[in-house]
Amino acid sequence: MGIPWIGETIDFCKAQRKNRLFEDFVQPRIQKYGKTFKTRLMGSPTVVVNGAEANKFFLSNEFKLVISSWPTSSVQLMGKDSIMEKQGDAHQCLRGIVATCLNSAGLEALVPKICKTVEAHMVKYWHGREKVSLYHLTKVLTFTIVLECLLGIEVKQGMLETFERVLEGVFALPVSFPGSKFSSAKRAREEIEKMLGDIIRINRKEMESLIRRRRRRRRRRRRDSTFSTSSSTYSWMLGHHPNCYSTLLQEHDDILRSKRPNEVLTYEDTKKMKYTWQVARESMRIFPPIFGSFRKAIDDIEYDGYTIPRGWKVLWTTYGTHYDEEYFQDPLSFNPGRFEELVQPYAFLPFGGGPRLCAGYQLAKLNILIFVHYVVTRYNWSLISPEESITIDPLPFPSQGMPIKISPKLA
Numbered sequence: 001m002g003i004p005w006i007g008e009t010i011d012f013c014k015a016q017r018k019n020r021l022f023e024d025f026v027q028p029r030i031q032k033y034g035k036t037f038k039t040r041l042m043g044s045p046t047v048v049v050n051g052a053e054a055n056k057f058f059l060s061n062e063f064k065l066v067i068s069s070w071p072t073s074s075v076q077l078m079g080k081d082s083i084m085e086k087q088g089d090a091h092q093c094l095r096g097i098v099a100t101c102l103n104s105a106g107l108e109a110l111v112p113k114i115c116k117t118v119e120a121h122m123v124k125y126w127h128g129r130e131k132v133s134l135y136h137l138t139k140v141l142t143f144t145i146v147l148e149c150l151l152g153i154e155v156k157q158g159m160l161e162t163f164e165r166v167l168e169g170v171f172a173l174p175v176s177f178p179g180s181k182f183s184s185a186k187r188a189r190e191e192i193e194k195m196l197g198d199i200i201r202i203n204r205k206e207m208e209s210l211i212r213r214r215r216r217r218r219r220r221r222r223r224d225s226t227f228s229t230s231s232s233t234y235s236w237m238l239g240h241h242p243n244c245y246s247t248l249l250q251e252h253d254d255i256l257r258s259k260r261p262n263e264v265l266t267y268e269d270t271k272k273m274k275y276t277w278q279v280a281r282e283s284m285r286i287f288p289p290i291f292g293s294f295r296k297a298i299d300d301i302e303y304d305g306y307t308i309p310r311g312w313k314v315l316w317t318t319y320g321t322h323y324d325e326e327y328f329q330d331p332l333s334f335n336p337g338r339f340e341e342l343v344q345p346y347a348f349l350p351f352g353g354g355p356r357l358c359a360g361y362q363l364a365k366l367n368i369l370i371f372v373h374y375v376v377t378r379y380n381w382s383l384i385s386p387e388e389s390i391t392i393d394p395l396p397f398p399s400q401g402m403p404i405k406i407s408p409k410l411a
C-alpha cells in the first residue's frame with residue numbers, strides 16, 4: 001500500500017500525467033496481484049477493480065453497496081447540491097429533469113440549434129485561417145453548445161476561462177492560501193454563482209413581464225369579445241486516424257448530397273452517421289476521456305474472495321476492460337469496425353454505467369457527430385505535429401493543443 005497517507009498516490013499521478021496509467025500503474029499490479037488489488041491513494045485505502053463483471057457489480061450497486069466519492073476539493077467546488085453529491089430519490093429526481101431535456105423530442109429540437117452554433121463558431125474561429133488549435137477550439141465549442149443550446153445562456157467573454165479555473169481546482173489539494181489553485185477555483189466559483197444568479201433574476205423578470213403581458217392580452221380579449229473531458233475525443237478521432245478517413249468522409253458526403261444548399265442537419269441525419277460513431281467509440285476505447293472514478297463502500301462488501309471494509313474507496317477504471325483481449329481482440333490496434341458487433345455490457349465504459357451513467361451522453365454524441373460533419377465536409381486538414389504527446393491532468397489534453405493546417409473545400 002506504499003508509505004503512510006500518501007501510499008501510491010505519487011506513482012498514480014506520475015503514470016497519469018505521462019498518459020501511462022494502464023501500462024505503469026494498473027497493468028503491473030494486475031499481473032502481480034490479480035484483477036482486484038488494494039492500494040492507498042490520496043489518504044484513502046482503495047481497492048482497484050477491473051473487468052466487466054466488477055464494473056457491473058460496483059456501478060449497478062450505486063446507493064445499495066457504494067456511493068460515488070469525490071475528493072473534498074471537488075465537493076466544495078461543485079457544491080453539496082450538485083447531481084454528483086445527490087443520493088437515492090434526490091438523485092433520481094434530478095436525473096429525471098435532465099432526461100426530460102434530453103429525451104428524443106428534446107434531442108430532435110437540439111440538432112438545428114447545435115448546427116447553427118457550429119456554423120457560427122466556424123465563421124468566427126475557422127474562416128480565413130490556415131492553422132487552428134483543434135483542442136482549444138473544440139473546448140470553446142463544447143462550452144458554447146452546453147451553455148447556449150442546452151441552458152439558453154449566452155456565452156460572454158471570459159466565461160470559459162472562469163469555468164476552467166474552477167476545473168483546475170477540482171483535483172487540487174483543498175488548501176486555501178493566496179495563489180493556490182484551490183483558492184483561485186473558489187473565487188471563480190463565486191463569480192459563476194453571481195453570474196448565474198444575475199441571469200436567473202433577469203430571466204425571471206422577463207418571464208414575469210411576459211406572463212403579465214399575456215394576462216393583460218387575455219383580459220383585453222375577454223372584454224373585446226365578451227430554454228460538456230468531448231474536446232479530447234474530437235481531437236483524437238479527427239487528428240490521429242486518417243486511415244479510416246475515406247469511409248468516414250464518404251458517410252458525410254452522402255448525407256450532404258441528400259440535403260438542399262444551406263439546409264441544416266436533422267436528428268434523422270445524425271442517425272445515419274453510424275461509421276463516425278464507431279470511429280468516435282473506438283477513439284474513446286483507446287483513449288477514454290475519463291479514466292474511471294471512485295466509489296465509497298457504505299457497508300462491508302464481499303467481492304472476489306475479499307472483504308472490502310465499509311468506508312474504503314473503490315476505483316473502477318475504463319482501462320481495466322478497454323485494453324483487455326478478453327473483451328477487445330488486439331486491443332491496442334485502432335479498429336472502428338469492431339463496434340459493428342455488440343460489445344459485452346460493462347466492457348466499454350467511456351460514459352460510465354449504472355444509475356450514474358453520464359447524464360450528457362446523448363448531447364456529447366450529437367456534438368461529436370455534428371462537429372465532425374461540418375469539419376470534414378467544409379475543410380481539408382492535416383496534423384501539424386503528428387507526434388505530439390498527450391498528458392492527463394486529470395483530463396487528457398494534447399501538449400501543443402493539436403494544431404492543424406486547414407484549407408476550405410471548394411463548394
Ligand code: HEM
Nearest residue numbers: 083084228230289290293350351352356357358359360364
Ligand atoms: C465525451 C464527453 C463525455 C464523457 C466521456 C463523459 C463521461 C462521464 C462519465 C464516465 C460519467 C460517470 C462518472 C461516475 O461514474 O462517477 C459522467 C457523469 C456525468 N456526466 Fe458526462 N461525459 C461527457 C459529456 C458530458 C456532457 C456534455 C454533459 C452535460 C451536458 C455531461 C454531464 C454529466 C453528468 C451530470 C454526470 C453525473 C451523472 C450522475 O451523477 O448521475 N457529461 N460523464
